[in-house]
Amino acid sequence: MTRFTPRIAIPEQIGISKEESRRLLLDAVKKIHNSVKNNKCVYIDFSKTVKVYTEGMLYLYAELENIKNIYKNIIIKCIKSRVSKVNHVLNQIGIFEMCSYTFSPCSEYNDVIHWKNTSGVDVTGAKFDEIIDPDSELMELPLALNVYGGFIEAIKNAREHAYIKKRELSDVASLKTAWWVFSQIKEQYIHVSICDLGIGIPETVHIQWKEIIKSLLKEIRTPNDADIIKAAIETPSSRTGERNRGNGLKTISGIAKDDERASFSIYSGRGLVFLRRKKIVKLNFATSLPGTIVCWKLPLSAPHQSPTEMALQKILHEG
Incomplete structure (x- = not known):
């Protein structure tokens, strides 16, 4: 029997300064925490993410790295966004590396490459x-x-x-x-x-x-x-x-x-x-x-x- 690998959807906007996007991001982080307690692998789904704000992205990055620190054998994988700029952000700050996802940058966004x-x-x-x-x-x-x-x-x-x-x-x-x-x-x-x-x-x-x-x-x-x-x-x-x-x-x-x-x-x-x-x-x-x-x-x-x-x-x- 094949075990189902949970997929956690990241919201359209990764941010904490607006009530709705904040609630959705914090809810997604809670789901990730609950999933890693009972599964060896979890998918982080960025396919619907279209906008990234620094504070929200920093918080998500910190939570994911902390999970990797706590659960030594956990495997985190990801599904990329449909938006090129979002993927370049995820690659620049190390999310893709954390998820062992291979990505080749194809553009240089001035507000991404200097992060x-x-x-x-x-x-x-x-x-x-x-x-x-x-x-x-x-x-x-x-x-x-x-x-x-x-x-x-x-x-x-x-x-x-x-x-x-x-x-x-x-x-x-x-x-x-x-x-x-x-x-x-x-x-x-x-x-x-x-x-x-x-x-x-x-x-x-x-x-x-x-x-x-x-x-x-x-x-x-x-x-x-x-x-x-x-x-x-x-x-x-x-x-x-x-x-x-x-x-x-x-x-x-x-x-x-x-x-x-x-x-x-x-x-x-x-x-x-x-x-x-x-x-x-x-x-x-x-x-x-x-x-x-x-x-x-x-x-x-x-x-x-x-x-x-x-x-x-x-x-x-x-x-």
């Missing part, structure tokens, strides 16, 4: 060179310090706080891979997105940063996830409670806050907080993201050295 990705466990700058060319003429020193400092702060947050307890969706092999990064230089901007598969900022704050919740309750009777994320960004204290430690989230958001051309966003739990044109906006979704994704977009030309740049230089010099 780079890396992942890791430790808080180290060694991985930085894998996502940003240190010799690039586009990377002026102040900007490079901004991006490097934000990179270090984001992976430090993931390593130190994301995995303090088991998340509901599945285990995470955080000793093998704790964070995932996508980056791209496009149209005089640099884009960096960092993902962890931890319990999320709202739950972490409830456990480790209870003074934020106490403060919020004085202003908001029932703070939602976006309220908590925003408070975590703005608080002057450290999550660890150590006075000599800075607030990583506050530092990262400051990178975008100093320049109105930049943008910054955090997806975690049901919340989304994004900063654009120096204004902070909060949104909440019906479905909860089992992890955290931090993204920022920075112009390649820095007009002057901002207070955040000087703060990041201080962090780097102190070690």
Whole structure:
């Protein structure tokens, strides 16, 4: 008797910033997790996928790699999209390689070929060179310090706080891979997105940063996830409670806050907080993201050295 190999359909849009596409993607990821528990092989079906957004693709990539870390003998195969550009994205970031799918690029899409990705466990700058060319003429020193400092702060947050307890969706092999990064230089901007598969900022704050919740309750009777994320960004204290430690989230958001051309966003739990044109906006979704994704977009030309740049230089010099 031939055993049926499950096929999990990936939605038309791989994204997490719109309610419907978010729900469909998270549902597909849950189905993948349930399938690998009882099957040695699973097919990921991209045939209906026509659009890929960075945050959604990064999340899906992280979940698939984590599954490969946990289930050593699992075989993941895929069915390609009918859209050429989508297939080039899947090939560029390594999804096809993960699925042992042979693909020969036939086009050069400017918003695809420059994507780079890396992942890791430790808080180290060694991985930085894998996502940003240190010799690039586009990377002026102040900007490079901004991006490097934000990179270090984001992976430090993931390593130190994301995995303090088991998340509901599945285990995470955080000793093998704790964070995932996508980056791209496009149209005089640099884009960096960092993902962890931890319990999320709202739950972490409830456990480790209870003074934020106490403060919020004085202003908001029932703070939602976006309220908590925003408070975590703005608080002057450290999550660890150590006075000599800075607030990583506050530092990262400051990178975008100093320049109105930049943008910054955090997806975690049901919340989304994004900063654009120096204004902070909060949104909440019906479905909860089992992890955290931090993204920022920075112009390649820095007009002057901002207070955040000087703060990041201080962090780097102190070690």
